[in-house]
Amino acid sequence: xxxxxxxxxxxxxxxxxxxxxxxxxxxxxxxxxxxxxxxxxxxxxxxxxxxxxxxxxxxxxxxxxxxxxxxxxxxxxxxxxxxxxxxxxxxxxxxxxxxxxxxxxxxxxxxxxxxxxxxxxxxxxxxxxxxxxxxxxxxxxxxxxxxxxxxxxxxxxxxxxxxxxxxxxxxxxxxxxxxxxxxxxxxxxxxxxxxxxxxxxxxxxxxxxxxxxxxxxxxxxxxxxxxxxxxxxxxxxxxxxxxxxxxxxxxxxxxxxxxxxxxxxxxxxxxxxxxxxxxxxxxxxxxxxxxxxxxxxxxxxxxxxxxxxxxxxxxxxxxxxxxxxxxxxxxxxxxxxxxxxxxxxxxxxxxxxxxxxxxxxxxxxxxxxxxxxxxxxxxxxxxxxxxxxxxxxxxxxxxxxxxxxxxxxxxxxxxxxxxxxxxxxxxxxxxxxxxxxxxxxxxxxxxxxxxxxxxxxxxxxxxxxxxxxxxxxxxxxxxxxxxxxxxxxxxxxxxxxxxxxxxxxxxxxxxxxxxxxxxxxxxxxxxxxxxxxxxxxxxxxxxxxxxxxxxxxxxxxxxxxxxxxxxxxx
Numbered sequence: 110x111x112x113x114x115x116x117x118x119x120x121x122x123x124x125x126x127x128x129x130x131x132x133x134x135x136x137x138x139x140x141x142x143x144x145x146x147x148x149x150x151x152x153x154x155x156x157x158x159x160x161x162x163x164x165x166x167x168x169x170x171x172x173x174x175x176x177x178x179x180x181x182x183x184x185x186x187x188x189x190x191x192x193x194x195x196x197x198x199x200x201x202x203x204x205x206x207x208x209x210x211x212x213x214x215x216x217x218x219x220x221x222x223x224x225x226x227x228x229x230x231x232x233x234x235x236x237x238x239x240x241x242x243x244x245x246x247x248x249x250x251x252x253x254x255x256x257x258x259x260x261x262x263x264x265x266x267x268x269x270x271x272x273x274x275x276x277x278x279x280x281x282x283x284x285x286x287x288x289x290x291x292x293x294x295x296x297x298x299x300x301x302x303x304x305x306x307x308x309x310x311x312x313x314x315x316x317x318x319x320x321x322x323x324x325x326x327x328x329x330x331x332x333x334x335x336x337x338x339x340x341x342x343x344x345x346x347x348x349x350x351x352x353x354x355x356x357x358x359x360x361x362x363x364x365x366x367x368x369x370x371x372x373x374x375x376x377x378x379x380x381x382x383x384x385x386x387x388x389x390x391x392x393x394x395x396x397x398x399x400x401x402x403x404x405x406x407x408x409x410x411x412x413x414x415x416x417x418x419x420x421x422x423x424x425x426x427x428x429x430x431x432x433x434x435x436x437x438x439x440x441x442x443x444x445x446x447x448x449x450x451x452x453x454x455x456x457x458x459x460x461x462x463x464x465x466x467x468x469x470x471x472x473x474x475x476x477x478x479x480x481x482x483x484x485x486x487x488x489x490x491x492x493x494x495x496x497x498x499x500x501x502x503x504x505x506x507x508x509x510x511x512x513x514x515x516x517x518x519x520x521x522x523x524x525x526x527x528x529x530x531x532x533x534x535x536x537x538x539x540x541x542x543x544x545x546x547x548x549x550x551x552x553x554x555x556x557x558x559x560x561x562x563x564x565x566x567x568x569x570x571x572x573x574x575x576x577x578x579x580x581x582x583x584x585x586x587x588x589x590x591x592x593x594x595x596x597x598x599x600x601x602x603x604x605x606x607x608x609x610x611x612x613x614x615x616x617x618x619x620x621x622x623x624x625x626x627x628x629x630x631x632x633x634x635x636x637x638x639x640x641x642x643x644x645x646x647x648x649x650x651x652x653x654x655x656x657x658x659x660x661x662x663x664x665x666x667x668x669x670x671x672x673x674x675x676x677x678x679x
Contacts, residue, residue: 111218111386111388111389111392112386112389113172113173113174113175113389113393113427114174114175114176114177114385114386114389114426114427115171115172115173115174115426115427115428118177118426118427122426122428126425126426127426127428129422129423129424129425129429130423130424130425130426130428130429130432131428131429131432132422132423133419133422133423133424133429133432134419134424134428134429134430134431134432134433134435134436135432135433135436136303136418136422137180137415137418137419137422137424137429137430137433137436138432138433138434138435138436138437138440139305139308139436139440140305140307140308140415140418141163141167141180141182141412141415141433141437142160142308142311142437142440142448143307143308143311143451143455143456143459144159144182144183144307144412144414144415144459144463145159145160145162145163145182145183145437146159146160146328146448146451146456147159147456147459147460147463148183148184148185148187148188148407148460149162149183149407150328150331150332150453150456151185151188151192151245151248151249151460152183152187152188152191152192152195152203152407153191153192153195153196154191154195154200154203154407155332156328156332156335156448157335157336157405157441157445158405158406158407159183159407160335160437160440160441161339161340161401161404161405161406162182162183162401162406162407162408162409163181163182163183163434163437164339164434164435164437164438164441165339165397165400165401165404165406165434166181166182166183166397166398166400166401166406166409167180167181167182167409167430167433167434167437168430168431168434168435169181169393169396169397169400169401169409170182170370170393170394170397170409170411170430171427171428171429171430171431171433171434172393172427172430172431173389173392173393173396173397174389174390174393174394174427174430175374175385175386175387175388175389175390175392175393176373176374176377176378176383176385176386176390176411176416176427177377177381177383177385177425177426177427178377178381178383178416178419178420178424178425178426178427178429178430179370179373179374179377179385179390179411179416179427179430180411180412180415180416180418180419180429180430180433181370181393181394181397181409181410181411181412181430182409182410182412182415183407183408183409184369184410184412185241185242185245185460185463185464185467186238186241186365186369186410186467187362187365187366187407187408187410188241188244188245188248189241189244189245189494190358190361190362190365191203191362191407191408192248193263193358194206194355194358196263198351198354198355201345201346202351202355203402203407204345204402204405205345205346205347205351205352205355205402206355206358206359206362207359207362207398207401207402207406207407207408208345208398208399208402208403209352209355209356209359210359210360210362210363210366210395210398210408211363211394211395211396211397211398211399211400211402212395212399213359213360213363213395214363214366214367214391214392214394214395214398215391215392215395215396215399216395217363217367217391217395218388218389218390218391218392218394218395219388219392221388222367222388222391223367223371223386223387223388223390223391224387229368229507230483230486230506230507230510231476231483232476232479232483232484232486232487232490232506232510233486233487233490233503233506233507233510234368234372235469235472235473235476235487236486236487236488236489236490236491236494236502236506237490237491237494237502237503237506238467238468238469239467239468239469239470239473239491239494240490240491240492240493240494240495240502241467241494242464242465242467242468243265243464243468243494243495244265244494244495245460245461245463245464245467246460246461246464246465247265247268247269248261248268248460249457249458249460249461249464250272250457251272252283252287252326252453252454252456252457253283253284253287253454253457253458253461254276254279254280254283254284254287254454255279255280255282255283255284255287255325255326255454256272256275256276256278256279256280257275257278257280258271258275258278264496265495265496266496280324280325282323282324282325283325283326283452283453283454284454286314286317286318286323286325286452286454286455287454287455287457287458288458289310289313289314289317290310290311290313290314290452290454290455290458290459291310291458291461291462293306293309293310293313293314294306294307294309294310294458294459294462295462297309297310305418307459307462310455310458310459311451311455311459314452314454314455315450315451315452315455318450318452319450325452325453325454326452326453326454327449327450327451327452327453328448328449328450328451328453328456329449329450331453332449333449334446334449335441335445335446335448335449336441336445337441337442337443337445337446338442339404339438339441340404340405342403342404343403344403345402361503362398362408363395363398364503365410366394366398366408366409366410367391367394367410369410369411369412369413370390370391370394370410370411371387371390371391371411372411372413373410373411373412373413373416374387374390374411376413376416376417377416377417377420380417380420381420381425390411394409394410394411397409414463414466415433419433473487473491482513483513485509485513486506486509486510486513489505489506489509490502490503490505490506490509493505493506546646546647546650547650548650549582549650549653549654549657549659551580551581551582551657552580552581552582552583552584552650552653552657553580553582553583553584554584554586555583555584555585555586556585556586556588556589557585557586557587557589557590558589558590559589559590560590560591560592560593560594561587561590561592561593561594561597561600561624579611579612579613580613581612581613581614581653581656581657582613582614582616582652582653582656582657583604583608583613583614583615583616584616584617584618584646584649584650584653585604585615585616585617585618586618586619586646586649587617587618587619587620587621587624588618588619588621588646589619590619590620590621590624591621591623591624592623592624593623593624593627593628595631598627598628598631598633601628601633602631602633602636605633605636605637614641614653614656615637615641616641616642616643616649616652616653617637617641617642617643617649618643618644618645618646618648618649619643619644619645619646620642620643620644625642628642640652
């Protein structure tokens with residue numbers, strides 16, 4: 110479970126596959142270059158930090174990860190949360206939050222939480238992913254058009270109001286450079302898919318700006334030189350107050366990184382017919398996010414687009430990811446002085462296309478046709494992400510999804526009351542229906558259908574009060590109850606106390622494994638009495654006749670624990 114894929118596939122490697130992996134790794138490294146720089150700048154840090162992240166983080170993710178083809182590095186999903194951390198706590202705060210997120214990811218992997226990520230509702234994922242895409246797009250307008258603005262407001266509505274106010278100050282040269290980059294990125298795939306359009310746009314616009322000596326902002330004019338070496342590792346400064354304030358942002362980084370990495374691994378599995386180790390992948394992501402900030406890098410996760418590029422170019426083992434990291438290192442060391450000439454509107458165009466691809470507008474539009482509860486979760490998460498804060502959006506989105514799910518489960522759970530006068534006539538096709546049984550006078554039969562949890566307890570309480578006269582025997586059928594929680598157990602306890610007060614005997618029928626275990630743990634099994642707990646309605650009715658002093662009519666069967674009676678159940 111905790112053995113990296115690199116060591117799993119190493120014994121079976123062939124020279125042909127190694128050659129394919131090397132070629133794929135070089136191509137992916139070239140593709141990752143402009144993205145690493147663009148994501149770093151958009152996150153509010155200097156461009157070399159994106160390169161450091163792709164080099165160190167990418168190497169660790171491939172070397173220690175649980176996927177054959179995962180490519181690690183900075184991604185667009187982090188931009189919003191990272192920019193907010195930098196603005197509030199500075200670059201040192203970002204490094205510390207990244208390190209903390211790495212520790213959280215390792216703990217998640219060791220605790221085997223990898224498989225639990227799939228339980229995050231899809232509308233929550235789509236809502237905040239589309240929201241992030243909208244925010245990324247909105248942050249690039251100034252650089253794309255070269256607007257003469259001293260600062261860009263952080264809030265979404267204020268930002269667009271400021272854009273509208275300064276729209277007439279756009280720079281023609283910057284706008285044309287950005288438009289050219291956009292056109293190349295969008296239409297280049299029609300010419301060739303071997304070399305990505307972002308690389309062609311970067312080369313063409315950089316050469317154009319330098320040859321024509323256009324007055325367009327570049328990485329050099331904005332950030333200065335790009336270092337041609339990796340910095341020495343150092344720990345970020347920290348104090349307990351800062352750590353306390355960064356717990357939620359760090360948790361958000363860890364959660365986002367885990368979701369994106371595992372989603373990328375799942376997509377990759379489908380493309381190559383393999384299976385990744387989710388918990389090993391989380392541990393690798395955690396190690397990468399601990400080591401990378403020591404060198405000044407930003408958060409690392411699996412990158413879906415770069416992973417897909419790796420697969421399409423023949424990469425099938427972690428060697429491709431390792432070569433991708435080494436390629437970026439070589440570019441940084443040998444060609445860093447040229448990277449500083451990249452125009453800012455070109456990077457803005459690249460990020461706008463990334464935002465468009467992230468938005469998955471067709472999926473968002475399709476989800477609007479889902480059940481109302483899912484639409485509410487989707488729109489709430491999206492709106493909170495765009496207008497307020499990503500951390501708040503995830504928290505409230507998850508909470509809302511859970512509440513609506515519980516409401517849906519409560520609606521599915523129903524409690525029926527059956528007596529000699531009131532029988533479930535609409536279930537006559539059911540061979541185990543009470544209609545085909547004779548219910549003695551003085552016996553009241555309840556049937557619970559669905560999980561017996563706190564959302565359904567009120568229905569049970571209401572149903573018990575339908576019949577005012579206390580019966581001699583109260584049978585509760587639980588053949589459709591596969592789970593029960595503490596609130597449901599407490600309801601059974603209260604019902605048992607009420608039955609004892611009124612001289613009524615409580616009998617349970619069709620108890621499944623989880624409820625049976627829960628009753629024993631809650632010490633209700635002995636209070637009810639094993640002689641009053643049965644695996645089927647016939648034995649329960651026979652027990653009621655015995656209590657009433659009547660002859661037995663049902664088919665007599667010994668009690669069999671529900672774990673052993675799949676076919677004998679009610």
